[in-house]
Amino acid sequence: MQELAKANLPNERVYFPKAEGLKLFEQMGEFLKCELIQEKADAVFSAYRTGKFLDFCRGPHVPSMGRIKAFKLLSVAGAHWKGDERSHPMQRIYGTAFFSPKDLEAYLHQIEEAKKRDHRRLGKDLDLFSIQEDAGPGLVFWHPKGGVIRREIEDWLRAELTARGYDLVFTPHAMRLHLWETSGHTNFYRENMFGVMDVENDQYQLKPMNCPGHILIYRSRARSYRELPMRLAELGTVYRYERSGVTHGLLRVRGFTQDDAHIFCMPGQLEAEVQACVEFALLVLETFGFDSYQVELSARDPQHAEHYAGTVEEWNLAESALMNTLKRMNVPFKYMPGEAVFYGPKIDIKLVDAIGRPWQLTTVQFDFNLPRRFGLEYVGPDGQAHTPVMVHRALLGSIERFFGVLIEHYAGAFPVWLSPVQAVVLPISDKHLTYAQSVADELRRAKVRVQLDDRNEKLNARIRDAQLQKVPFMLVVGDREAENRSVAVRRRDTGDVGSRPLAEFIVWARQLIDTRATKW
Ligand SMILES: [Zn+2]
Structure with missing residues (x-):
C-alpha cells in the first residue's frame, strides 16, 4: 500500500455496458463480483481502474493514490457473503485512511478507547447480560446485575411518565x-x-412495533376532544428480523424493549406536546450523565409533495411545530429537507458519549398515515368528528441499546445510583466479621445495595476484585472502625478517602443515590 501511495497511480473511473463488463469480470474469475453486477448494476455501470487492478464500484474514489497520506490496516475477520451465515465464507480486511497522520492518530486513539469500553466484553466481565446460542442470536438475557440497572432506568422513567401526564398501558x-x-x-x-x-x-x-396496539386502545370507544391530548406509553417489547450475521451485542438485536409512547391530540395542542417531548428527552440526557447531543429535523422534500401522506396544511403545521419548538428552546439543530419518511416529519436526538461518538436515541415522529388507515376520530367542540394528530415518540429508543451505550459511556463504572453493587464491606480479618455484618445490615436497611466480602483472601486481593467489578465504594473495617462505628472508605476512582462515621457515610451514599448524581 505504501508503494502504491508513493507511485501515485490515478484512480480512473471507467464505464461498461452490463453484458460486456460481466464477461470481463468473469474472465478475471471474480464470480462474486459477477453476482453483484447481475443484481445491482444498471445497463451501463462504473468501475475503477488503479494500475492493473479493476473493481466494480459506484465510487467515489480519491482521484489518485498519492492523496492518501496516512493509513492503517485495522483487522482481519471471518465474514459471510452478504452477512448470511449459510453462504460463502470470506475474509474481510478492515483499514482506514486519512489526509494527515494527526487525524489518523486521533482516530486510532478513539478506537483504542472504544475497545476498552466494548459493552460485550464488559457485559461478560461484570456479569450484566448474555446472548446465548441455545436461545438464538440477537435475544438478550439480563442477568441479576444488569437487571438492577434496567429496573433503575425503568423506575425513573415510569415515575417521570406519570408526572408528565402519560398513561401506562400494556399490549x-x-x-x-x-x-x-x-x-x-x-x-x-x-x-x-x-x-x-x-x-x-x-x-x-x-409485533415489530407498538403503534397498532395503542391505536386499538384509542379506538376502543368514542373519544371526545376533552380527553386529548391522550398520551399512551408502554415499555413495549418488539421483535424485528435482522440477519444473524449482522446482530451485534446490545446494539443490534432481534428482540428489544422500546420506551414507546403515542400522543393523540388536536392540531392546536401540537407545539406544547412537541416541546414537552424535547424537554423530556433533554432531561433523559442530563439524568444519565450525557453532556452533549446533536439534533436533526427531517422535513419533506418540497418538490415532491405527492410522495407524502397527509395534506400540505398538515405538513406545514407539523414542520413549523417542530421548528418553532427547537428555536424557542434555543436548541441548535440541523435542518434536513427531503429526509422525512412518507408519513410525517420528525426530530432525532443523538447523544454524544464520553469519547465523542454519536448514538441515535430519541425520535419524535409525526404520523399522518395511521390515524387515517385506522379511521381514528374524536368529537370536537363543534360536535363534529375530526381526525386526531398522532405523534410517535421514544426517548431512550431501545432499552437494550441504551444499556449498551451506558456501559460504553461509563466503561462499566456506573454512577452510584445505577451501580448494581453500591458498596462492598471488607473485614480486615475474621475477628471483624461481626462488625462487618452489622455494617452491611445497616446499609441494607438504608436501601444501599451492599455486599459483604468475607472470603478467606488477602485484603488487597479483595480490594482489587471490588475495583475490577467497578463497585463505587469499598468499606474496610478493622479494630479501630469497630470501636467507634466507622468505616474506612475507598472510592473506586480516587482510592482511600479516610475513615468516617458509618452514619455519615450512609447520609453521603443516600444523597448520591437520591439525587441520581452522575458526577461525585
Ligand atoms: Zn409508533
Missing part, C-alpha cells in the same frame, strides 16, 4: 396478521418482521 406481543395489513406494515415493513404463526386456521404476527 399483546402477538396479534392477528390482519391488523398489520390494516397498518400497512405487511407492505412496507415485511422484511423486518418475524414469520407468520398459524394458530387455529388464523394467522398471527409477532
